Amino acid sequence: MSGYRLSPLVPAETVEIEFDGLRLPARRGESLAAALMANGISTVARSFKYHRPRGLLGFGSWEPNAAVETGEGTELATNVRVTEGLRARAANCWPWARFDVKSVLGAFGALMPAGFYYKTFRGPGGRMWPLFEPAIRRAAGIGRLPARAAPDTVKRNAHCDVLVVGAGAAGIAAALAAHASGARVFLVEEGDAPGGRLLDRSDLRVGHEVGAVWARRSAEEMTTSGARVLLRTAATGRYEGGLVVAYERPAGDRPACLWKIRARAIVLATGAIERPLVFADNDRPGVVLLAAALAYAARSRVAIGRHAVAVVNNDAAYEDVMALVREGVHVRHLVDMRGNPDARLAAGLSGLGVELHAGFAPVSAMGCPVYGLRIAGAGGAYRDLACDAVLMSGGSTPLVHLHSHAGGRLRHSEELHAFVPVGAHDGARSAGACNGRAELAAALADGHAAGSLAATEAGLVAHGGGAPVGSGGTASVHPSAGAxxxxxxxxxxxxxxxxxxxxxxxxxxxxxxxxxxxxxxxxxxxxxxxxxxxxxxxxxxxxxxxxxxxxxxxGTTTYRPPFVPLPFVAIADAGGALLRPSRTTTLTAWHEAAGAVMYESGANWRRPGYYPRSGEGLEAAVRRECRAVRQAVGIYDSSPLGKFEISGPDAAAFLDFVYATRLSDLAPGRGRYALQLHEDGRLFDDGIVFRLAPDRYFVTTTTGNADACHQRFEYCRQVLRQDLSIGLLNVTEQWADIVVCGPAARQTIADAGLPMPERLAFLGMATCRIAERGVRVARAGFTGELSFEYFVPANAAPEIWTRLLEAGRRHGIEPVGSEANHVLRIEKGFISVGHEADGICGPDDLGLSFAVHADRPDFVGRQALLRDRSSPHGRPQLVGLFARDPGFVLPEGAAVLRTTGDRTRGYVTASCHSEAAGRSVALALIEDGRSLSGQDVTLALADGTAGARVVAPVFYDPRGERQRG
Amino acid sequence: MRLVPCPHCGPREAGEFVCLGEGSTHPVHADGLADALYTRTNAKGPAEELWWHKFGCRRWLRLRRNSASNEFLP
Amino acid sequence: MADPCVTVRPIGPERIVAVFDTGRPGPDAAAIGPDTWLMIGGDADVAAGIDVSDSYAGFAVTGPSAADVFAQGIALDLDRAVAGFVARTRLGDVAVLLWRMPDGFVVRCERSYADWLAAWLARAVRLSAGGI
The missing domain is CATH 1.10.10.1100 (BFD-like [2Fe-2S]-binding domain)
Structure with missing residues (x-):
């Protein structure tokens, strides 16, 4: 191929770019593809499988070959804009497209038929695949990840009455009709300018204007009067409910934008693309689609070659060839695969000096880059035509993808040899070439009608005016044969x-x-x-x-989004840390300032894991924090705990229904450990429920299940028990929860000058005031020590926290993170939802029968619970484990076997070194585990086995005297 | 994203909702417990479903949806 | 890079009370659940409901491009959000309450998400700078 510029480069717009190590002059703003063609670069890529040299085949996003890397990811050269200093390289080759080491694969092409990898490397039963897979995966794929961080991509929701996709003749006619009716109109166009094929064919006229001028003027006028016209914006998918997603690559420095456009009615005017012809070596550089060659010439002012040959099977292609010649590109031959050319078109051709070969089919392209085309006539007569470019036109392929995405049906058109939409679908109707109406006058009429209908569907009164009248472009795109x-x-x-x-x-x-x-x-x-x-x-x-x-x-396969390639960064938000919210308490800033190692934990909360002193590691910090709680005093931030206020005359009856634990007989000022079950009797959540007043409860749930509990409370009151009248409020965020625990807790609180009701018993709750604000104090906690929970208004927490820490200093207070909390609760055998309550265990399995009051008429999970009791064998049961080696901490998740070679009987749910117990301890769920008490079991580890003895699941203060003291 | 017709908030994107399908019933007898807990009709065509408008009015809605066409029915 | 078309300002502290009522108890009251409303500031009577002043954080987002900032995350048609508009909806993974104001919007979220929402708004303002 010997591409060149039809209009010379002006110095003011010339920049230097680099492609595959070559420095090339280019015009600022043109596509990289046009720049490469203008510089006579014919081989721009290597093919996916055989690494054959490839040139440009298409234009815009319908280019299959030219994937390039620009440092921002892999893109099509047709979509990359030339800027000063642009550096790009072909994606699927090494070192360059013009010389690629892997092209040796092409020589083995005959040995790599369809299904080659499956047939060759899987072997009998697929056993060989793991052997070959790494090498094959390494050799596969196109492009590399960019080293730089992804650029910002904006996401934007938009709403309109009528969305028109495609600003060709039909699209603009549709947008004009909808706009005239007063509809809020969005018009998205993938190209740089409105017009579509009107931009390529100066012989096409609309009304008294050249088509391209009409398109530009119409778009400008609609923009001025309130319509939104987005250029360089490709619709990538259509979804149910009138949603179209479009990706905008703006000119200039604005970030790319992923639009989510919700429309009441949609007109799809996505046009059609040309179909290649299938002949030997039709992929050689220099063989291009006729419409693409015309677009490069008309829009980018670049010629594909100096003497081209066109191979066509339809009348419209004649008009394109004539337009190409008028743009200044020399086409020497036109090969028509049909026998009887239209006399008027044939005369037009010969007037332009193009030699016609009717009734010949293409056989093979010669040379690489191409230097000739062999064609064959009906009687087997061959002709070899010299050329430096082959232009193919195998008919028109309507772009029905967006119609099809959301479920629109297609039918095969015998005339077009293609599939076309059947009617409108979910408020979206096709118009113009994508609807099988490619000729200008038909496209304009079709677009106008679709725009009027769409406006009506959006609830507006259609404007009565007529469709724009087109002239030119009358030749049919119908191919009389296949491609x-x-x-x-x-x-x-x-x-x-x-x-x-x-x-x-x-x-x-x-x-x-x-x-x-x-x-x-x-x-x-x-x-x-x-x-x-x-x-x-x-x-x-x-x-x-x-x-x-x-x-x-x-039939055809199902089309799915995305219709055009779009970068992952456009879908995956580039907001980095913003992608997932991280929740803070009013004490998070203190934790961070104190040097805590922060963890992302349940329900997106950011919590302190432990507070290392300088030079201190995880283990030492946890030991120190645990020791403070057991021997002096500790303080921790339990604010993320789920909290609800349930009030009203039926509050008690409601909780009795939701919980497996009776709560209606709770005295005001008292709390009770309570369980929620699934309907199938499994444990769902646990927590302490306090009664504030006869008609008012303060309910705590686990942190991770706070939202799920809210959903469930609403379900119970709105769906299952509409007879009960309650007020339900999630107050998780209102109350910070500061827990002071350990033998010196009482003294610390007194020294801090905080109120502490003298006679507050274990699981009691009292209200008091601190700094003019109401505070709730409870005797509760998760450590097994004397423990006070201060539920304080969230914004009051920092001051109260600091007062407690200062007062506690002389008692040896330590802030305690979640790591130490984990150890403290294992020592006490307290279950944790998500660890021991794993969705399979019921309350009895976990030794929690004391919290189930089944002697009541009804509550969630009761029927399943009653049934479960008839078959108590084979249940997983919570037990403790002592590893044979007291210094060895059993890994959490390790499988428990009765003896080596036995099947799995259970697993370790939680494990740690306990200073209080003077050894390593673990909790486990084991089949019929309580009956194994005192017996030895075997644990399967990643590297061997370990022995352990089954013990009771409590390792510290088994009678609970400390927390009640 | 599909729009869910919330009778309280108007049409909202499905991402604001939790769909419970046919929903869990609350069994009051041990008879037929397994069916009540685990068996669902999964009818093809019009079906009544429970949706929770988690990010909106927090109401549980009984909506009719054609499970074959994914359209909500009045 | 600040966008002169949009200003984000944290608001509060303010008094917020949750009340239970079968009808909207005030023109600016926002529904947060069935028959459950938030009353803000002057309308909020602590005696009539439950004080949740510490539960929420708010931002005033003002200026002609305020709707465009929220359009980056909220799927509602904000062009149609006229005076008196108030809605609970989803922004990213977070539930937010949105009020239309004469000069823009007020957005409130649960307090634990305040840092996230502030960062989200800052990015959205930066990305909408230069117009759309």
Whole structure:
């Protein structure tokens, strides 16, 4: 190929770019693809599988070959804009596209048919695959991740009455009609300018204007009067409920934007693309789609070559060839695969000096880059045509993808040899070339009608005006034959992006993969970057030939988003840490200032894990924190605990229904450890429920289940027990929860000058005031020590926390993190929801029967609980474990076996070194575990086994005297 | 994203909701307990479902949806 | 980079009370559950409900581009959010309450998400700088 510029570069707009190590002059703002073509670079990529040299085939996002790396990720060269200092390299090759080491694979092409990897490397029963997989994976794929952090991408929700996708003739006519009715109109267009094919064909006119001028003026006028026209914005998917997602690559420095556009009605005017013809070596650099060559010439002012040959099977292609010649590109031959050319079109051609060869099919491209085309006539006569570019036009492929995405149906059109939409779907209707109406006048009328209907559907009164009138572009796009000549042989490519040839498809059909869905998966045709835009119809045609069926009976595969490739960063929010919210308490700042190692924990809370002193590691810090709680005093921030206020005349009855624990007989000022069950009798959540007043309860839940409990409380009151009248309020965020625990807790609180009701008994709650604010004090905690929980208004917490710490200093107070809390609760055998309550265990399994009051008429989980009691064997039961080696901490999650070689009987749920017990301790759930008390079991570890003895699941103060003291 | 017609808030994106499908019933007899707990109709076509508008009005809604076409029915 | 078209300002402390009522108890009251309302500031009578002043954090987002800032995360049609508009909805993974104000919006979230929401708003303002 010997591409060149049709208009010379002006110094003011010239910049230097680099591609595959070559320095090239280019025009600022043009596409990289145009710049490469203008510089005569014919080989711009290597193919996916065989690493064959490839040139540009298409234009815009319908380019299957030219994937390049720009330092910001892998992009199509057709979508990369030239800027000063742009550096790009071809993606699928090393070192460069023009010389690629892996191109040796092409020599083995005949040995790599469809299904090659499965057949060769899987071996009998797939046993060989693991051996080969790493090498194959390394050799596969296109592009590398950019080293730089992803650039910002904006996401934006938008709403409109009528969304029009595509600003070609039909799209603009539709937008004008909807806009005239007063609708809020959004018009999105993938290209740099409105107009679509009008930009390529100066012979197309709308009204009294040149089509391109009409398109630009219409878009400007609509923008001025309130419509939104987004250029360089590709619709990537259509979803239920009138949602279209579009990706905008703005000009200039603005960040890219992923639009979520919700429309009452949608007009799809996505147009059509040209279909390649299938002949040997049709992938050689220099073989391009005719429409692409025309677009490069008309829009980028770049010629594909100096003497081209066009191969076509439809009338409209004649008009494109004539337009190309008028742009200044020399086309020497036009090969028409049909026998009887239209006399008027043929006369037009000869007037421009193009020689016509009617009734000839393409056989093979010669040279690399291409220097000739061999064609064959009906009688087998060959002709070799010298050329430096081959322009293919195999008919029009309507872009029906967006119609199809959300479930719109398609039918096969015999005239178009293509699939077209059946009617409107979910408020979206197609118009213009994507609807099978490609000729200008028909496209304008179709677009106008669709725009008016869409406005009506959006609830507006359609404007009565008529459709814009078009002239020119009357030749039919209907191909009179398929795009796959009978003579297609050898490396005749169907899917350029996935490297699938006509031979692969025929082989697959012979091997029985003769449904279109199987064919796709077996050969990967249509699964690459262009999502089958280029290949699908030819593949269907080949399958139809092989089966002796009509293409309409073969059918098409399902199209799914994204319609055009879009970077992952556009989908995965680039907000980094913002992607997942991290929740803070009013004490988080203190924890961080104190040097705590912060953990991301349940329900997105950011919590202190431990507070290391300088030079201190995790273990030493945890030991110190535990010792303070057991021997002096500790303080911890339990604010994330779920908290609810349930009030009203039926509050007691409601809680009696929701909880397996009776709460109606609780005296005001008292609390009780209470369980919630699933309907199937498994433990769902635990916590302490306090009664503030006869008609008012303060309910605590676990941190991780706070939201789930809220959902469940609402479910119980709104769905299951509408007879009960309660007020329900989630007050998790209102109350910080400061826990002071340990033998010196009482003294610390007194020294801090905080109120402490003298006679507050274990699980009692009292209200008092601190600094003018109401505070709730409870005798409760999770450590087994004398413990006071101060529920204080969240914003009052820092001051109270600091007072307690200062007062506690002379008692040896330590702030305690979640690591130490874990040890303290294991020592006491307190269960933790998510560890021991694993969704399988019921209350009895966990030794919690004392908290179930089943002698009541009804509560959630009661029926299952009653039934469970009839079959008590084989249940997992909570036990303690002493490792044979008291210095060895059993790994959490280790499987428990009765003896070596036994099946798994359970697993270790929690494990730690306990200074209080003077050894390592663990909790485990073991099948019928309580009956094994005193017996030895075996633990399966990653590197061998360990022995342990089953003991009671409490390792410290088994009678609970300390916490009640 | 699908719009869910909340009768209190108007149409909202499905991501604001928790869908419980046919929902869990509350069994009051041990007879037929397994069916009550685990068996669902999963009808193809119109079905009544429970949705919780977690990010909106926090109401539990009984909505009719065609499980085959994914359309909400009046 | 600040956008002169949008200003974000934390608000509060303010008095917020949750009340149970079958009908909307005040023009600015926001529903947070069935028959459960938040009353803000002057409308809020602590004796009539439960004091939840410490539960929420709020930001005033003002200026002509305020709706565009929220459009980066909220799926509601904010062009149609006229005077008197108040809604509970989803921003990212967080439930927010949104009030239309004469000069923009007030957004409130549960207090634990305040740092996240402030950072989200700052980024959204930065990304909308330069117009859309």
């Amino acid at each position: 796959v000549p009978e003579v297609a042989r050898g490396k005749a490519f169907v899917d350029f992006a996935a490297d699938v040839t006509v031979a692969d498809l025929r082989l697959a059909a012979r091997e029985g993969y003769d449904s279109v869905e199987l064919l796709k998966r077996y050969t990967t045709t249509g699964m690459a970057v262009d999502q089958g835009r280029i290949a699908n119809l030819s593949a269907i045609e080949i399958l139809a030939q092989a089966r002796g069926a009509a293409p309409g009976d073969v």
